[in-house]
Amino acid sequence: MNAYRTIAIRAANRAGDYIVKAFNDRDRIIAKMKDLNDFVTNVDQQAEWLIIDTIKASYPEHSILAEESGLKEGSDKDTIWVIDPLDGTRNFIDGNPHFAISIAVKQKGKTVAAVIFDPMRDEMFSASNGDGAQLNQTRIRVAAEKKLEKSILATGFPFRSSSNVEEYLNYFSALLPACSDMRRAGSAALDLAYVAAGRVNGFWEFGLSDWDTAAGTLIVKEAGGLVGDVKGNPFSSRAKSILAANPHVFKQFVQTVKNF
Structure with a gap:
């Protein structure tokens, strides 16, 4: 180890x-x-x-x-x-x-x-x-589900500031009918861990800090998942959003929100 x-x-x-x-x-x-x-x-x-x-x-x-x-x-x-x-x-x-x-x-x-x-x-x-x-x-490996419409997504609300609420709700309104269901449990680290373990098919959120995501992004990648921002761009500690999912769901998520 x-x-x-x-x-x-x-x-x-x-x-x-x-x-x-x-x-x-x-x-x-x-x-x-x-x-x-x-x-x-x-x-x-x-x-x-x-x-x-x-x-x-x-x-x-x-x-x-x-x-x-x-x-x-x-x-x-x-x-x-x-x-x-x-x-x-x-x-x-x-x-x-x-x-x-x-x-x-x-x-x-x-x-x-x-x-x-x-x-x-x-x-x-x-x-x-x-x-x-x-x-x-x-x-552990990410889930094998290939369709966003059959997937459960985890998310987190932008609770620290009202600045991202309208943008977040636009994404939420597009994604909720496109997936099977959405979960908001209150720990971004566990949301990322659950993506890696196949317990949810994807996770997305705005406005997180490096300590929220640094560990989870590696665990998701090593479990076979993809990590980027919500537009599909490469993820960095300075990114304003995060998307982590299995490769199939990742691509369909990005396609769903491409016009925002």
């Missing part, structure tokens, strides 16, 4: 144990609003510290980009760990057991290892560049 993936799994397990204990003891959770509809808790912050502490024990020279503490450059600026310690914080606050830890390792901008861990279900999605994707110890 890729050494970076091994450390990412170790870090995710350590943070996951803490998150599960906090989830089961609601009095330990202190939540505050970072921005409109954007929350953080003391559990996010402590989980992030546990992840960084685990990484630094093995790679003290590496750089860190984490959602809550930002960018901390090490002597090795070419290797960056991209961390979301608790993706789905609002679910966590409300007692909805659907959230995940997301950890990716980038070298010179290319993701080489990735982990998405659902601590409530004990599901560890992982990948390293060129070695395929796994759920725990089992190899």
Whole structure:
């Protein structure tokens, strides 16, 4: 197993144990609003510290980009760990057991290892560049469905700002009748992991950050899927949207929204 993936799994397990204990003891959770509809808790912050502490024990020279503490450059600026310690914080606050830890390792901008861990279900999605994707110890592949009309798509609403709502609704209005159904569960990291595992046929959203997508994009690609923006262009951390799907659904999705 890729050494970076091994450390990412170790870090995710350590943070996951803490998150599960906090989830089961609601009095330990202190939540505050970072921005409109954007929350953080003391559990996010402590989980992030546990992840960084685990990484630094093995790679003290590496750089860190984490959602809550930002960018901390090490002597090795070419290797960056991209961390979301608790993706789905609002679910966590409300007692909805659907959230995940997301950890990716980038070298010179290319993701080489990735982990998405659902601590409530004990599901560890992982990948390293060129070695395929796994759920725990089992190899996973994207779904084989060839038709968008028979596909279930996952999505996320642009809840942080009203600026993308009208554009999002245009896409939603075109896609809902074109597919079998749409799901909005509240964790982009798990949505991407579910695409990789074949549980949904595609995922699309606007306005995500690198820590939301860095791990999931590699896991989807290593599971045989495609990742781009909603117009089918190559995906980057600066993209304003994301589309991840099996190759057949990806192409039909892009065709459906080509005129927007």
